[in-house]
Amino acid sequence: MLTVERVAPPPEVAALLARAADQAAMPAWRIAAQRLAGLGLVVAIVFGAIGLLDLLFGIMDRAGWLVLIIGASLMLVPVAVLSVGGEIRAARARQGAAAALKATLAGGQVSRFTLERDAAHWFVEHEHGVIHVCAADAGRTLYLDLSSVADDPRWEDWYRSGRIHRRTWRWYATDDGVLAGFVAEGEPLAPxxxxQAAGRYDPDDGGALFEWLGSPGDGDVIARPFAKVDAFIRKALPPS
Known part of the structure; x- marks a missing residue:
């Protein structure tokens, strides 16, 4: 069962959130400069390799170099503009998230989640991580999506290592859904x-569950009893 309390973040959680805010607040011009520097390095390596081959074997004349430079410019300039523009837009979005995090820290309150699990739960893997579903209370189901592509400590530090398979989970989150301080403790539970139960891996299994539940987000509490979710999942299992 899931309980949620409003508390002051402990020092280690406040430090994690402050670090996340600082990382998200990186100026757009700095991110754009980093992207251009990376693109420039690739161009320098390619032209350096071509120049070395030309020096050794004389593979290109002056006209060839001129065509290569003009062609590369026509191709690379639009790529650079689009790439930098995308990074600037993403940086502005991250800066908004950073401001929200700093406001949360200034307010001094976050949500503390405590999940007491039992044998009635499922892990369903998909191509970008794993879904976990269990009872939130007698009539509702908790949906968690542990991401393998985002910076999600639940996946990297807990699920992949097998340390997550414990009865009690605790974590903190801001009102914007930024998670920190996840721990799993207590007696071991079966995964x-x-x-494993189906004897196969098919990423569409996770997608089917996601769609059947109404495309929830990580941490959503769904107004369906877990017994119905469990029945839906078991329908996809081969006959025993």
Whole structure:
């Protein structure tokens, strides 16, 4: 069962959130400069390799170099403009998230989640991580999506290592859904992996569950009893 309390973040959680805010607040011009520097390095390596081959074997004349430079410019300038523009837009979005994090820290309150699990739960892997579903209370289901492509410590530090398979989970989150301080403790529980029970891995299994639940987000509490979710998952299992 899931309980949620409003508390002051402990020092280690406040430090994690402050670090996340500082990283998100990186100026757009700095990110754009980093992207251009990376693109420039690639161009320098390519032209350096061509120049070395030309020096050794004389593979290009002056006209060839002129065509190469003009062609590369026509191709690279639009790529650079689009890439930098995208990074600037993303940086502005991150700066908004950083401001929200700093406001949360100034307010001094976050949500503390405590999840007491039992054998009634499922892990369903998909191509970008793993879904975990269990009872939030008697009539609702908690949906968690542990991401393998985002910076998600639940996946890297807990799920992949097998340390997550414990009865009690605790974590903190801001009102914008930024998670920090996840721990799993207490007595061990069976993993209840759908893939192990089904004897196969198919990323569409996670997608089917996601769509059937109404495309929830990580941490959403769904107004369906877990028994119905469990029945839906078990329908996809081969006959025992």
């Amino acid at each position: 209840n992996s759908f893939q």
